[in-house]
Amino acid sequence: xxxxxxxxxxxxILSTHNLSMRFGGLLALSEVSLAVKRGSITAIIGPNxxxxxxxxxxxxxxxxxxxxxxxxxxxxxxxxxxxxxxLDKAARLGLARTFQNIRLFNELTVLENVLIxxxxxxxxxxxxxxxxxxxxxxxxxxxxxxxxxxxxxxxFGDLTKxxxxxxxxxxxxxxxxxxxxxxxxxxxxLDEPAxxxxxxxxxDLIKLIREVKSEGNLTIILIEHDMSLVMSVSDEVHxxxxxxxxxxxxxxxxxxxxRVIKAYLGEE
Amino acid sequence: MNFFLELLxxxxxxxxxxxxxxxxxxxxxxxxxxxxFAHGEIYMIGAFTGLIASLFFSSLGLTGWAxxxxxxxxxxxxxxxxxxxxxxxxxxxxRKASRLSPLISAIGASIFLQNFVLLTQTxxxxxxxxxxxxxxxxxxxxxxxxxxxxxxxCVIVMVALILAVLTFILKKTWTGLAMRAVSxxxxxxxxxxxxxxxxxxxxxxxxxxxAAIGGVLIxxxxxxxxxxxxxxxxxxxxTAAVLGxxxxxxxxxxxxxxxxxxxxxxxxxxxxxxxxxVAFVLLTLILTIKPSGLLGQKIAQKV
Numbered sequence: 355x356x357x358x359x360x361x362x363x364x365x366x367i368l369s370t371h372n373l374s375m376r377f378g379g380l381l382a383l384s385e386v387s388l389a390v391k392r393g394s395i396t397a398i399i400g401p402n403x404x405x406x407x408x409x410x411x412x413x414x415x416x417x418x419x420x421x422x423x424x425x426x427x428x429x430x431x432x433x434x435x436x437x438x439x440x441l442d443k444a445a446r447l448g449l450a451r452t453f454q455n456i457r458l459f460n461e462l463t464v465l466e467n468v469l470i471x472x473x474x475x476x477x478x479x480x481x482x483x484x485x486x487x488x489x490x491x492x493x494x495x496x497x498x499x500x501x502x503x504x505x506x507x508x509x510f511g512d513l514t515k516x517x518x519x520x521x522x523x524x525x526x527x528x529x530x531x532x533x534x535x536x537x538x539x540x541x542x543x544l545d546e547p548a549x550x551x552x553x554x555x556x557x558d559l560i561k562l563i564r565e566v567k568s569e570g571n572l573t574i575i576l577i578e579h580d581m582s583l584v585m586s587v588s589d590e591v592h593x594x595x596x597x598x599x600x601x602x603x604x605x606x607x608x609x610x611x612x613r614v615i616k617a618y619l620g621e622e
Numbered sequence: 623m624n625f626f627l628e629l630l631x632x633x634x635x636x637x638x639x640x641x642x643x644x645x646x647x648x649x650x651x652x653x654x655x656x657x658x659f660a661h662g663e664i665y666m667i668g669a670f671t672g673l674i675a676s677l678f679f680s681s682l683g684l685t686g687w688a689x690x691x692x693x694x695x696x697x698x699x700x701x702x703x704x705x706x707x708x709x710x711x712x713x714x715x716x717r718k719a720s721r722l723s724p725l726i727s728a729i730g731a732s733i734f735l736q737n738f739v740l741l742t743q744t745x746x747x748x749x750x751x752x753x754x755x756x757x758x759x760x761x762x763x764x765x766x767x768x769x770x771x772x773x774x775x776c777v778i779v780m781v782a783l784i785l786a787v788l789t790f791i792l793k794k795t796w797t798g799l800a801m802r803a804v805s806x807x808x809x810x811x812x813x814x815x816x817x818x819x820x821x822x823x824x825x826x827x828x829x830x831x832x833a834a835i836g837g838v839l840i841x842x843x844x845x846x847x848x849x850x851x852x853x854x855x856x857x858x859x860x861t862a863a864v865l866g867x868x869x870x871x872x873x874x875x876x877x878x879x880x881x882x883x884x885x886x887x888x889x890x891x892x893x894x895x896x897x898x899x900v901a902f903v904l905l906t907l908i909l910t911i912k913p914s915g916l917l918g919q920k921i922a923q924k925v
Contacts, residue, residue: 442812
């Protein structure tokens, strides 16, 4: 099945130009230039150690690229250089991500984890909270409502007061995505969202990805090893190998690409 | 029995004040894994500011509760500015340095602040005005005056109130939530858009306010202060924080109370000379037996 709506035309929402990342003697990314279309679901594939997560880390400010350029266009006509962004800068500009090995706030409740996601959008300070300021109270009430709505929708029902560490794996994975969504991101970056999920959960995930994309004006970039998931949800696929971009194109084109077949799908 | 109760109240008073200081240590440690050794000086500056403010306001004719409240507010504000400046000058530039550097910087800041006050104020003991012994409306405490002086009751009630407010801040406000998130996973907290510098600044402000209130209260209770009081109080509060598990706010309060009681009973039943010995024996014991402290979760590997 192919994705329903074609990506909107115009400038790419995110692009990298000759992006390189060197860790000592290891070139994790080597002159990667790729573009992500606004409103698309873009998959990054490649064998282990190909540099996929490093690419995510560069995009979200976790790693400082050795050279190259990252350009982000939150809206048409607005251009931000994200190359050396700080950690919270990328987040506040609308990039939210999940991690391969889930990174929740384990000692916080499910609800609090989602509230943290909303945090970046709030303006209320400590003083307002202590003095019971009306504006602050309204804002907090609204945030609480938003968080609860989001959690209900994602099927957390009466689990909102449970500590994150006590959730089963599948729900922890889902909570991490929910927290990222709470920030109402422009771009959602998912690092191996299907890893470790069983068949049913993976199906739910595909549904979730399609849903959030069609509902919000959202661009999704995902790293994934599950080829059936990649082929069924993505509009465009970029394949990495040893830090180099070896192919870009539609899922169908990537499946036929010889270098990709050789590097990733295995040589016959 | 009366003697025992007296010691109990004394221990509670002492422990309460230690708790106010220990919370500052433990919160800062929770956020940036730094033992802020200059924290005791903030407490001392709080006491000095309280002294100056009380002389000023009482010369304007203020008395009773209004005077006490104003003095505490001024001391808290002034100390908060010191705390914030300390963070910006002594720690913020070292955020990415090795762990030892900010620790040395903290010790340097402590020595500096101590001597700064010594030189600009006085090297002598100063008499702290009697702000709390004759507060209107507290005459109902007369019957128990032989057990607990009005000052002690005042200290205990205020510490309880402050702990309630602090719990509210940590559990129910955005700032508290951000602080808890940062202390668990600073990197992820930033990736969700939390401004680390802001959270650190607020933590220092909060800790300094608590320490300054402690400083004013200790001034009221002991009636004399000098530029050295921050050193021993800081060490004791640090002991309390380690005892309870550094990084844990309830742990700091628990550790402070245990320390307060231990000191009070030692002084009462043995000799006042052994007070400090007991405090540091406790520190040594807990570091040997349970390095993570009573309520601590992680081994204090970062010290």
